[in-house]
Amino acid sequence: AQSVSQHNHHVILSEAASLELGCNYSYGGTVNLFWYVQYPGQHLQLLLKYFSGDPLVKGIKGFEAEFIKSKFSFNLRKPSVQWSDTAEYFCAVKFGNEKLTFGTGTRLTIIP
Amino acid sequence: NAGVMQNPRHLVRRRGQEARLRCSPMKGHSHVYWYRQLPEEGLKFMVYLQKENIIDESGMPKERFSAEFPKEGPSILRIQQVVRGDSAAYFCASSSRLRDRGVNEQFFGPGTRLTVL
Numbered sequence: 001a002q003s004v005s006q007h008n009h010h011v012i013l014s015e016a017a018s019l020e021l022g023c024n025y026s027y028g029g030t031v032n033l034f035w036y037v038q039y040p041g042q043h044l045q046l047l048l049k050y051f052s053g054d055p056l057v058k059g060i061k062g063f064e065a066e067f068i069k070s071k072f073s074f075n076l077r078k079p080s081v082q083w084s085d086t087a088e089y090f091c092a093v094k095f096g097n098e099k100l101t102f103g104t105g106t107r108l109t110i111i112p
Numbered sequence: 113n114a115g116v117m118q119n120p121r122h123l124v125r126r127r128g129q130e131a132r133l134r135c136s137p138m139k140g141h142s143h144v145y146w147y148r149q150l151p152e153e154g155l156k157f158m159v160y161l162q163k164e165n166i167i168d169e170s171g172m173p174k175e176r177f178s179a180e181f182p183k184e185g186p187s188i189l190r191i192q193q194v195v196r197g198d199s200a201a202y203f204c205a206s207s208s209r210l211r212d213r214g215v216n217e218q219f220f221g222p223g224t225r226l227t228v229l
Contacts, residue, residue, distance in 0.1 A: 006154075036220075043116075044155075044203065044220035090154060099145065099168060100205075100218060102154035 002027045002095045006103035013081055014111050021076040021106050023065075023091030032094040033074040035065055038105075039087045047089075050074065061085070086110045114139070116206050116221035117186075124227045131191040131198070133224045137206030144187040145218060146179060149201040161187060194228045201225050 005024045013019060025031060035047040048059025055067040065076045074091060088107050092100040117136040125131050137144050142163050147155040160168040161181035172179065176194075181187040191198055203223045207216035 004154075043222040044205075046217060046219075049217065092155075097168065098143070098160050098207075098216070099157040099171070100147075100155075101157065102147075104152075104154040 002093075002101060004091055004093050004101050004103040006089075006091055006106050008106045009104070010107045010109070012109045012111065015083055016080050019076070019078040019081045019085070019108070021089055021091075021108070023074045023076065023103060025072050025074070025091075025093045025095075025101075027072070027093070027095050029096055031096070033065070033067060034092040034094075034100065035059065035063070035074075035076050036090045036092060037087045038090065044090065047076070081108075081110050083110045083112050116141075116204055116219050118202075118204050118221035118224050120224060121222060122225050122227070124229065125194050126229050127195055128193050131194050131226055131228075133189040133191075133202050133204075133226070134186045135189070135204030135206075135221060136186040137204075138208075138219055141206035141208050141219075143207045143209065143216065144181050145205040145207075146187075146189050147203045147205065149203060149223075151200070155203060158189070191226075194226075196228050199226055199228045 003026045033050040036044045037047050038044050047063050048057050050057045050067045058064050063078050088105045090105045091103040144161045146158040149155045157171040159172050159179045176192045178190045201223045204221045205218035207218045
């Protein structure tokens with residue numbers, strides 16, 4: 001079955017630390033990949049997306065993600081986090097159709 | 113330039129009542145998606161609609177749940193005879209008909225938090 005896994009449920013970091021959030025999916029075909037962020041009390045916003053081309057994609061707010069096809073992964077990274085990055089982060093995948101399949105989310109807490 | 117609108121933002125119902133959730137897509141968008149987020153879980157796809165058509169309802173429970181997206185007006189997700197297990201956040205997303213290299217980005221609304229007493 002097609003699925004998306006985010007193994008880190010809750011990550012706590014100090015400001016200026018580097019961030020990497022894992023996302024893996026199970027499917028051998030063509031996929032489109034997304035990272036969404038949900039700040040406290042707000043709706044989901046798109047951070048970045050990948051559908052073809054350069055596997056390293058840049059998003060908003062200094063985030064980037066790398067698609068590694070051989071590992072079925074699309075990990076989210078940021079070299080230096082800020083307190084304002086405290087939020088919940090969702091990886092989502094389109095498996096060849098229109099609906100998004102989401103991971104369970106990773107709650108990121110940044111300590112000032 | 114309003115985004116996706118959902119109302120109400122919070123809805124409280126007693127068991128057995130009906131819940132109606134509304135979603136107005138972004139201007140120019142003709143595709144609507146509904147997702148449900150249960151506590152401590154990610155979003156789960158429910159249904160995908162275009163104007164007057166249900167395209168994919170593979171995530172909808174077989175009973176009590178229905179969705180529509182009429183020619184005029186918002187999309188409606190209806191839950192009849194609600195039970196406590198229906199308590200969740202329901203998110204609507206919309207996308208345009210035009211494709212950006214084959215992928216439509218979905219824009220999300222703020223969600224409706226349904227509480228069933």
